[in-house]
Amino acid sequence: MKVDRAVLKSLPLFERMTDPDLDSMLEHATPRRVAQGDAVFEQGGNAKSFFLLIHGRLKVTQVTHDGQQIIVRMVHPGDLFGFAMALRRNDYPGTARAAAESLIIGWPTEMWSRFVEQNPRLAMTAMQTIGQRLEEAHTRIREMSTEEVEKRVAHAVLRLSKQAGKAVEAGIRIDFPISRQDIAEMTGTTLHTVSRILSAWESKGIVQGGRQKLTVTDPPRLLKLAEGELD
Numbered sequence: 001m002k003v004d005r006a007v008l009k010s011l012p013l014f015e016r017m018t019d020p021d022l023d024s025m026l027e028h029a030t031p032r033r034v035a036q037g038d039a040v041f042e043q044g045g046n047a048k049s050f051f052l053l054i055h056g057r058l059k060v061t062q063v064t065h066d067g068q069q070i071i072v073r074m075v076h077p078g079d080l081f082g083f084a085m086a087l088r089r090n091d092y093p094g095t096a097r098a099a100a101e102s103l104i105i106g107w108p109t110e111m112w113s114r115f116v117e118q119n120p121r122l123a124m125t126a127m128q129t130i131g132q133r134l135e136e137a138h139t140r141i142r143e144m145s146t147e148e149v150e151k152r153v154a155h156a157v158l159r160l161s162k163q164a165g166k167a168v169e170a171g172i173r174i175d176f177p178i179s180r181q182d183i184a185e186m187t188g189t190t191l192h193t194v195s196r197i198l199s200a201w202e203s204k205g206i207v208q209g210g211r212q213k214l215t216v217t218d219p220p221r222l223l224k225l226a227e228g229e230l231d
Helices: 005-009 019-027 109-118 120-146 149-164 180-187 191-203 219-226
Strands: 030-034 039-041 049-055 058-063 069-075 095-098 102-108 165-168 171-174 207-210 213-216
Touching: 005 019, 019 109, 049 109, 069 120, 069 149, 069 180, 102 109, 109 120, 149 165, 149 171, 149 180, 149 191, 149 213, 149 219, 180 191, 191 207
Parallel strands: none
Antiparallel strands: 030 102, 039 095, 049 102, 058 069, 058 095, 165 171, 171 213, 207 213
C-alpha cells in the first residue's frame, strides 16, 4: 500500500511542505490499515514509531493502578499520535485502539528529530497537541472532581459531537461507533449509570441511541444540561 503525496498535502500540518520534503517523508513511511478493535500500540510498549491518522477514529486508553480502564483521548483524522519522544518517554503511556476501521501512517521514532528540523510547523503542532491534551485533561479532572455524573456525561457527548459530529436529519451524529461503555470510561463512571442517563435523555428527545450509535437530537438542551441550567 502506498500513500499519495496529495493525501499529506491536503492536511493542514503538511500543506506548506515542499514536494521533495513530502516525498522524503513518504520514503520512510509505513501505511497500515487497522481493523476496528485492533491496537496500534499497547500501554507500556517500546515506542518504536510515531503515527498520523489518515482515516477513521482511534481511542487512547490507560489502565490505572487499581485496574480501571479510562479513555484519555480520541484521535481524529489529521492528528499525530504516539510521539513519545516529544514527551521524553521511551514507552507508550496508553493503548491506541481503532474505534472504527482506520488508515494510519507510521514512521520510526528516530525520524522525529529530522522531521522537526525539516518542518518546524510539525514541532509547533506537536506542542499545540500536547497543550490541548493537558487542557482537556485538566477540564476532565475538574469535571470529575466537582460535577455530578449527568453533567460530566453531557460535556463528554458535546465534545464528541463537536470533534466528530456529522449533521444528519435527526441532529448531530457522532461519526464513529461509540458505546455506552466508552462514555463511561471517558467520564469515570459505570456502564449502568451511563445507560440510565442516556435512556432518560432518549425519552426526553435529547439524544437518539442505537447499537454503538449516538445522535444528539437537541444540542441546545444538552448544552443546558452540561451547564447545569436544566434539571
